[in-house]
Amino acid sequence: MGKHLVLAGGGHAHMVTLANLNRFIDKGHNVTVIGPSPYHYYSGMGPGMLGGVYKPDEIRFATKHVVEKQGGVFLQDKVDHIGPEEKNIFLESGKTVPYDIISFNVGSYVPQLNVSDDNDNVFSVKPIEKLRQARVRILELISEKKAVIDVIGGGPASAEVAGNIWRIAKDHSKYMPTIRIFSGKRFMARFPDSIRKRAIKSLTNRSIEVLENSYAGEIKAGKIITESGQVYESDFIILALGVKPSPVFQKSGLPVGPDGGLLVNRYLQSTQYPDIFGGGDCICFKEQHLDKVGVYAVRENPILFENLMASSEGAELSTFIPGGDYLLIFNMGDDTGILKKKWLTFSGKTAFIIKDYIDRRFIKKFQSIE
Numbered sequence: 355m356g357k358h359l360v361l362a363g364g365g366h367a368h369m370v371t372l373a374n375l376n377r378f379i380d381k382g383h384n385v386t387v388i389g390p391s392p393y394h395y396y397s398g399m400g401p402g403m404l405g406g407v408y409k410p411d412e413i414r415f416a417t418k419h420v421v422e423k424q425g426g427v428f429l430q431d432k433v434d435h436i437g438p439e440e441k442n443i444f445l446e447s448g449k450t451v452p453y454d455i456i457s458f459n460v461g462s463y464v465p466q467l468n469v470s471d472d473n474d475n476v477f478s479v480k481p482i483e484k485l486r487q488a489r490v491r492i493l494e495l496i497s498e499k500k501a502v503i504d505v506i507g508g509g510p511a512s513a514e515v516a517g518n519i520w521r522i523a524k525d526h527s528k529y530m531p532t533i534r535i536f537s538g539k540r541f542m543a544r545f546p547d548s549i550r551k552r553a554i555k556s557l558t559n560r561s562i563e564v565l566e567n568s569y570a571g572e573i574k575a576g577k578i579i580t581e582s583g584q585v586y587e588s589d590f591i592i593l594a595l596g597v598k599p600s601p602v603f604q605k606s607g608l609p610v611g612p613d614g615g616l617l618v619n620r621y622l623q624s625t626q627y628p629d630i631f632g633g634g635d636c637i638c639f640k641e642q643h644l645d646k647v648g649v650y651a652v653r654e655n656p657i658l659f660e661n662l663m664a665s666s667e668g669a670e671l672s673t674f675i676p677g678g679d680y681l682l683i684f685n686m687g688d689d690t691g692i693l694k695k696k697w698l699t700f701s702g703k704t705a706f707i708i709k710d711y712i713d714r715r716f717i718k719k720f721q722s723i724e
């Protein structure tokens with residue numbers, strides 16, 4: 355008898371499975387995909403969409419359309435939690451969906467600071483689609499006055515976002531805003547000096563201020579209050595404080611890793627429930643630490659697909675091997691990038707051209723299924 359396979363979230367780790375849904379359906383299985391939006395936005399191009407280099411439809415994948423075209427069911431909803439014993443999924447809308455096999459690719463979220471009032475002018479870097487609204491709001495603000503725009507967080511997302519806010523102003527405004535980064539103790543602290551210094555130089559050369567030793571503690575009525583009590587007036591704030599796995603797993607009482615991500619074995623399968631799988635930012639891979647980067651979600655794709663098929667058909671599971679060092683390129687917003695691969699580091703226009711080529715090729719491959 356056919357099984358009911360449910361994909362919770364249509365993120366980067368489910369792309370290959372989504373592209374091959376008809377293979378499950380041809381074998382007599384039913385497939386349901388649950389996601390909050392008919393589209394999935396590719397995060398690698400998110401800062402470029404904020405800056406205006408890419409249009410929204412250039413960086414998104416039409417999940418709903420692709421699912422329905424192949425005979426699957428798309429539910430526009432969010433998983434709240436699951437009951438792993440009775441194999442039920444409880445959705446935020448209040449509906450319940452039963453499953454035989456479930457795979458999670460529900461991503462991560464940006465932890466919130468203590469924010470009171472002024473929510474229209476406070477955004478997070480995730481979900482990526484919200485950066486569309488952030489762009490519209492920034493355009494309004496900088497056309498009215500010389501605004502102060504702040505990015506809170508000291509990692510690469512913060513560098514890319516600040517650089518791309520500068521891009522919006524350069525292309526569209528007579529008023530160049532003051533752009534500041536509250537970077538915590540040390541900006542880009544987990545990267546070698548060769549990367550850190552290039553990022554700081556790229557930003558400060560464009561008068562973007564990088565404030566080190568400054569932890570934003572609270573946001574209140576257009577003000578950022580640091581943990582040491584300093585108060586900064588601000589017109590617009592983007593939070594880029596790092597990410598945490600979706601809270602779905604802890605709420606479901608599933609085994610999780612130290613960061614709350616679904617604990618999975620080398621088959622990308624829950625360590626306790628063999629019918630639960632997962633990939634991307636929402637998992638904690640038991641065998642080794644994996645950085646929260648799209649690269650791992652992409653590498654997990656084929657194994658997740660193979661194992662969901664094997665599990666549906668009662669065949670043997672394949673092992674996920676994370677692979678070695680990965681290529682990182684940051685989009686600095688001025689048509690330059692900073693590239694790192696093993697010992698190699700360089701920055702400039704060529705680095706951005708390489709990133710743009712890789713990113714466009716990735717998204718086009720999946721958009722072609724549409």
Ligand SMILES: Cc1cc2nc3c(=O)[nH]c(=O)nc-3n(C[C@H](O)[C@H](O)[C@H](O)COP(=O)(O)OP(=O)(O)OC[C@H]3O[C@@H](n4cnc5c(N)ncnc54)[C@H](O)[C@@H]3O)c2cc1C
Binds near residue numbers: 362388391397434651
């Ligand atoms: C600004 C920015 C730039 C980045 N740039 C890069 C880069 O250039 N290269 C790189 O390797 N990494 C980059 N990253 C990291 C990268 O975004 C993540 O590692 C990657 O998005 C993880 O993919 P994912 O599919 O696990 O999660 P996501 O991309 O977050 O996808 C999760 C999906 O699940 C859906 N979802 C969420 N909650 C639920 C729910 N409860 N129920 C159902 N569906 C749900 C979401 O709508 C979304 O479609 C960047 C991150 C940010 C914030």
